[in-house]
Amino acid sequence: MDFAFYQKLTQDSLAGVELSDEICLRILTDPKLYLLSLVHSAFIVRKTHWGMGVQIHILNNAQNGNCSEDCSYCSQSKTSNADIHEYPLKPDNEIIAEAQRAYEAGAHRYCMVFAGRGPSWQRTEHLARLVREIKSRYPIEVCVSAGLLDESKARLLAEAGLDRLNHNLNTSRENYAKICSTHTYDDRLRTLNSAKAAGLQLCSGLIAGMGEKPESLIEIAKTLRSLDAKSIPVNFLLPFEGNVVRYPDGLSPQYCLRILALFRLLNPKAEVRATAGREFHMRSLEVMCLYVVNSIFLDGYLNSRGSMRRKTYQMLLDAGFEIESEYPLEDLLEKAEESETPQESASAEGNGCSARIKTAAELRPARVG
Ligand code: SF4
Numbered sequence: 115m116d117f118a119f120y121q122k123l124t125q126d127s128l129a130g131v132e133l134s135d136e137i138c139l140r141i142l143t144d145p146k147l148y149l150l151s152l153v154h155s156a157f158i159v160r161k162t163h164w165g166m167g168v169q170i171h172i173l174n175n176a177q178n179g180n181c182s183e184d185c186s187y188c189s190q191s192k193t194s195n196a197d198i199h200e201y202p203l204k205p206d207n208e209i210i211a212e213a214q215r216a217y218e219a220g221a222h223r224y225c226m227v228f229a230g231r232g233p234s235w236q237r238t239e240h241l242a243r244l245v246r247e248i249k250s251r252y253p254i255e256v257c258v259s260a261g262l263l264d265e266s267k268a269r270l271l272a273e274a275g276l277d278r279l280n281h282n283l284n285t286s287r288e289n290y291a292k293i294c295s296t297h298t299y300d301d302r303l304r305t306l307n308s309a310k311a312a313g314l315q316l317c318s319g320l321i322a323g324m325g326e327k328p329e330s331l332i333e334i335a336k337t338l339r340s341l342d343a344k345s346i347p348v349n350f351l352l353p354f355e356g357n358v359v360r361y362p363d364g365l366s367p368q369y370c371l372r373i374l375a376l377f378r379l380l381n382p383k384a385e386v387r388a389t390a391g392r393e394f395h396m397r398s399l400e401v402m403c404l405y406v407v408n409s410i411f412l413d414g415y416l417n418s419r420g421s422m423r424r425k426t427y428q429m430l431l432d433a434g435f436e437i438e439s440e441y442p443l444e445d446l447l448e449k450a451e452e453s454e455t456p457q458e459s460a461s462a463e464g465n466g467c468s469a470r471i472k473t474a475a476e477l478r479p480a481r482v483g
Pocket residue numbers: 181182183184185188189190191192228229230231261
């Protein structure tokens with residue numbers, strides 16, 4: 115493949131031209147493709163729209179486990195036997211204290227995640243009060259992930275000041291029934307359309323590695339493009355012991371990079387985020403993802419640990435990236451070095467065959483009240 119191929123990828127992406135399915139398939143599967151050239155094409159697009167900035171996101175499982183749904187990749191589903199720490203909704207003061215800690219750790223956005231099919235009206239009013247309180251205290255963007263929502267509930271959250279609603283498509287329409295039977299792809303699409311109609315920005319992504327074909331990944335990337343998703347979390351399936359779908363299908367570090375590049379080139383202005391499985395599947399290529407995406411999570415994912423803070427901050431500094439925070443990266447690194455013990459780092463960096471499950475203390479750090 116010659117230089118002109120990679121140059122055209124960049125030019126078309128920047129010009130807003132949707133890449134053809136044939137080109138997308140080559141990005142994902144062509145053995146002759148030069149990975150570094152592909153990453154460079156995606157990097158020019160990333161740099162044009164996002165410079166060298168990286169947005170740090172921190173997740174809070176505001177409620178964990180006991181979900182009525184059967185999403186087979188999820189350790190909170192009713193079909194999972196994963197050994198997670200389950201708890202009902204955290205008290206408001208605990209959620210607000212975690213928002214403060216996220217802000218002080220340099221987070222650009224604080225994401226509250228609630229397990230379950232979707233919130234009742236009463237729960238939605240509660241979420242709206244929480245959003246209003248956090249937005250009045252800290253200059254931080256707030257995103258909520260709460261399951262299926264109709265337009266009236268989405269409107270209530272938008273009026274409270276919510277910036278974004280997260281609701282992942284997760285996989286393609288064709289693959290959806292294989293990963294979940296309690297709701298459908300169209301239920302998810304309806305929620306995204308309701309959020310959009312209510313004026314919320316959309317955060318929606320996928321989990322790669324669940325038996326989907328490369329064509330499915332292309333379909334998801336193009337659907338998110340048509341929905342104008344402002345934020346696209348790209349997860350790579352984590353093999354939780356006890357989950358129904360456990361073994362990731364065909365995820366090599368290089369394939370993960372190809373997937374990220376595909377999502378960037380098809381969604382040039384979106385905040386593309388390397389999310390769960392970043393460390394686990396990309397291994398020594400992890401830093402390469404930063405040349406394609408402009409957003410990552412700090413402190414791990416819903417129920418799994420990621421790298422320790424200092425390692426993530428150091429990676430960003432070493433590669434010359436900046437974070438969008440009023441706290442300088444050097445100061446955040448120094449603070450993390452002071453607070454994280456060598457034992458914590460060692461246990462976080464182990465890499466067994468299953469994903470590392472978060473401890474109770476990590477899920478509910480420094481409980482208050
Ligand atoms: S992904 Fe969400 S809806 Fe599905 S089982 Fe997990 S918590 Fe429940």
